[in-house]
Amino acid sequence: MADPGPAVTLAAPGVAEGEGPGPLYVVGDVHGYLQALLDALHQAGIIDTEGHWTAGRARIWFLGDFTDRGPDGIGVIDLVMDLAPQAAAAGGYCRALMGNHELLLLGADRYGDQAVQSTAGTASFLAAWRLNGGQPADMERLEDHHVTWLSRLPAMAVEDDHLLIHSDTTAYLEYGDSVDAVNDAIHDVLQTDEADDWWDCFRRMTKRFAFRGETGPLACRELLDAYGGRRIVHGHSPIPT
Template sequence: MSIASGAPDTSGAVGVEDAPLYVVGDVHGHLEPLREALLEQGLIDEDGHWAGGAARLWFLGDFTDRGPDGIGVVELAMQLSEEAAEAGGSSRMLLGNHEILLLGVYFFGDHPVPVAGGSTTFREIWLRNGGLQWDLDRFTDAQALWLARQPVAAVVDQYLLVHSDSNAYLEYGSTIEDIDGEIRDLLGDPEPLPCWDLFRNLTRRGAFMGETGTLAAADLMGELGGRQIVHGHTPIPYQTGEDPALIDGPRVYADGQVINLDGGIYLGGPCLVARLPLREPVEPPVSGSDDETLGMVYDIDEDPEYR
C-alpha cells in the first residue's frame, strides 16, 4: 500500500504573517505535559480546545514513541489543526524521524531492511527506538495519511523550521518545495526502502555543533531561506551535558544562528513550547556557496541506534 496515496500538495513554505508564532519541540507521547505547556501559553483551554485565536503553532515532529500516549498526541495535533483554522489561526507540524518510522512499521512491518552487517525490519528498529504496541494498535489509515501529507521544513517569519539538526534535507532538493515534493513521492512509493532511507537520513544530527556548525547552519539557510534555524530531534541535555530536569527553555547556539527546542522530555526534561522571537535573529555569516564548502556533509553523529 502506498503511504501517501491521495496526499495533496502541502509545501512547507509559509509567508510572514502578523500573528504570534509558537513552536513545540519533541513530545514523544507525553500528552499531558504537552497539554499543560499549551495551556500555559494560552493556546488551548482547560478542555483541550484551541484558544489561541489567530496565533500560529508549529510542531517540530516526533509525536510518538517512548511516552505513554503517542496516538493521543497525534489526535490532539489533528484536532488543533482543524480548530485553529476555524478560529483564524493555524496549527501545523513537520515530519520527524519517528513519524517516518511509525509510517514504516504501519505499512511495511516485518519487511527486511538493510543495516550494517546484515538486515533487520521496520518493526525491530521501531521497538528498539521506543515504539509501543498500544500506539500501533490505535494508529489508523486516516492518521497515517494525515501524517504523510505534512511537510518536512518551513520558513516562517524568517525562521527555518526543521525537525533534525542536520543538512540531510539538501539531499532531497535545493528548495523547500522541491524537498517536500520529493519526500511526498518517496512516501507514495509502495516499496519500503525509500521510506527506510528517509528515516535513516532524518536521524542524522549534530550538524550545527562544533567548529563547522556555523558554516553548516549558514549553508542550510543559504539554500532554503531563513535567518535562524529552529529544530528539535537532539535533546538539549545531549548537547550540553546538563541534568534534563534543569532545562528551562530553548537553547540558542552556533553564534545565535540556531535554536534547539528539544527539552529531552523522555529523559525527564520539559515539553518546550516557545513563542518566537526569543531574540532578534542574527545575520548569518557568509554561507558555503563557496565551492570548497558547498555540499559538505556536516553531521557529526549518524547515531547507529537511530533514536
C-alpha cells in the same frame, strides 16, 4: 420558561479584523507525553482546560516526533489534528512537520518486519521502531486517517525568517534545494512501495549534531542559503544547558 437573562454578545478575542499574524510558537518532540503537552499549551494560553483552541490568531508549529517512548502518541496526534481546524477558524493555524519517528511509525505499520537494506546490516522498520521506544498501544490505535495525515506532513517550512526542521542535519539537501522540492521529494518517497527508499529517508532524518563544532556554522549557512530564513529552529537533539 425560565428567563434567559440579558443577551450577551461575545467578541472572539484575537480575531480582530485587519491585524497581522499572531505570535509564533514551536513545539519540539512530544513523544507521547500528551498530558505534559496539554499542561504546557494550557499554561501558554493556547488551549482551555477542555483542550480547545483559545489562541486566536496565534500560529503554532509542531516539529515532529509525536509518538514513541511516552504512553499516548496517538492522543498527541489526535490533539494536533483536532486543533488545526479550530486554529484556522480563529484566524491562526496549527501545523506540523514530519520527524524521524513519524517515518519509523509509518514504516513499521507498512513494512513490519520485512528486511530492508541498511549499511549496518539487515534491519526492519518494526525492529527499529521497537528499539526506539515504539508503543504497542499506539500501533493498535493507528488508523488510516492518522496514516494519511502523517504521510502528508512537510519536512520543513520557513516562517518569520525561521527555517523550521525536525532534525539537526544537512541530509535535507539530499532531497532538494528548495523547501517545496524537499517536501515533494519526501512526500514522493512515501507514495512508493520501496521499503529501502523509505529506510534511507528514515536514516537520513535520524542524523544529528550537524550544527555543532567547527563545521556547525557552515552547515547552518548551507541550509539557510538553500531554503531561506535567518535562523534554524529544530527539534530532535536536546541542547544541553
